[in-house]
Every structure is written in C-alpha cells, then in structure tokens.
Amino acid sequence: MNTVLDVVAAVLILLGSLLALTAAIGIVRFADTLSRMHAATKPQVVGLVLVLIGAVIRLRGSVDIWMLILVGLFTLLTAPVIAHMVGRVAYREQRGQDGLLMINELDED
Known part of the structure; x- marks a missing residue:
C-alpha cells in the first residue's frame, strides 16, 4: 500500500x-x-x-501537512483577487491599443 501511495504522490508532483x-x-x-x-x-x-496534494500524500502522518493545506488554501483565495487587480491595471495602461480587445465592456459611453 505504501508503494502505491508513493507512486500516486510522485505522479501528482510531476503533473503539478x-x-x-x-x-x-x-x-x-x-x-x-x-x-x-x-x-x-x-x-x-x-x-x-x-x-501540494502529492506532498500531503507523501508526508502522511506528519504535522507539516497542515502548513501545506494552509498554503494551498491561501493560494486559492488570493490568486483570483491578484489576477483581477492585474487585469484592471493592464486595462487602464493599455487603453491606447484599441485593437487589443474584441468587446470592451469597461468602455465608458
């Protein structure tokens, strides 16, 4: 059973x-x-x-698993906010390039 879990962990780490x-x-x-x-x-x-899932599988039974879970949770919570802010700044800075967007929903009429 340990060998199967180690292989699954290795595959998840490689795919990630x-x-x-x-x-x-x-x-x-x-x-x-x-x-x-x-x-x-x-x-x-x-x-x-x-x-992180591969590392959790590999470190089963360790106290460090909770730190990995927190890292994954904070990444999932902050990545959309950061992407939204970067997108808004990029839109404001690249406004001079009119052909950049097909549909401009943020254009002020």
Whole structure:
C-alpha cells in the first residue's frame, strides 16, 4: 500500500510541476499582459495544488501537512483577487491599443 501511495504522490508532483512549467513558459512567450495573466493564474495555481496534494500524500502522518493545506488554501483565495487587480491595471495602461480587445465592456459611453 505504501508503494502505491508513493507512486500516486510522485505522479501528482510531476503533473503539478509540468503545469507550473507550462505556466512559466506561457508568461515568457505571450505578448501582452492580459494573455500573460491567464498563464500566471490558472495553470500555476492548479500545478501548485497538485504538488501540494502529492506532498500531503507523501508526508502522511506528519504535522507539516497542515502548513501545506494552509498554503494551498491561501493560494486559492488570493490568486483570483491578484489576477483581477492585474487585469484592471493592464486595462487602464493599455487603453491606447484599441485593437487589443474584441468587446470592451469597461468602455465608458
């Protein structure tokens, strides 16, 4: 049973690391801030949660599990707020580029 749990933990850690790697590549490769914001939030957070779940499985029975759970919880709570604030600032700063957005719902009439 321990071997199966160790393999599951290793797979989750590897999948989370791959998602974090794709997020990092997306941040470097995408052209504008709004596109980079997507890569910085969604795959990065899911990758971190997968790594944390793998670490919790691997550290079963340790007191450090609660710290990992808190890290995951705070990441899930703060990532949408940070992405929203970055998106608002990017919108304000890139207003001169009219062709950037197809539909502009924040435009003042």
